[in-house]
Amino acid sequence: MYRRDGSGGEQMIGRIFVMPKPEVLDPQGKAIRQSLHQLGYADVTDVRLGKFLRVRLTEKDPKVARERIEQMCQRLLANQVIENYRIELSEAEDE
Numbered sequence: 001m002y003r004r005d006g007s008g009g010e011q012m013i014g015r016i017f018v019m020p021k022p023e024v025l026d027p028q029g030k031a032i033r034q035s036l037h038q039l040g041y042a043d044v045t046d047v048r049l050g051k052f053l054r055v056r057l058t059e060k061d062p063k064v065a066r067e068r069i070e071q072m073c074q075r076l077l078a079n080q081v082i083e084n085y086r087i088e089l090s091e092a093e094d095e
Helices: 028-040 064-077
Strands: 012-020 050-056 083-091
Touching: 012 064, 050 064, 064 083
Parallel strands: none
Antiparallel strands: 012 050, 012 083
8 A cells, every 4th residue: 555644656456347337227237147047156146247456556645646646537548427336555566
C-alpha cells in the first residue's frame, strides 16, 4: 500500500473493478446463475459478470496515479452509460 505520508514507492498498481449498473440487464450473469442452479447451487440468487483490470504505473504519487487511472476509466476502460467502476491503489511490490 502507499504510505500515509503520501510518499510513494517505485511504481503504483491500480486495480479496477468494472460492473454493470444495477438497472442494466446482465444476460451472461443470468446464464451463469442458471448453470450454477443446474449444478446444485440453488442458494445462488444473483450473478453479475464484470471485469477486473490491473494497471501498473510508473507514477509515484498516489494522488496523481489515482487521477490518471480515473481518466483511463472515463476514456476507455468503463462504459459509464452502463457500467460502474471502483479503483483500488497500492504500491507495486516485486511480483
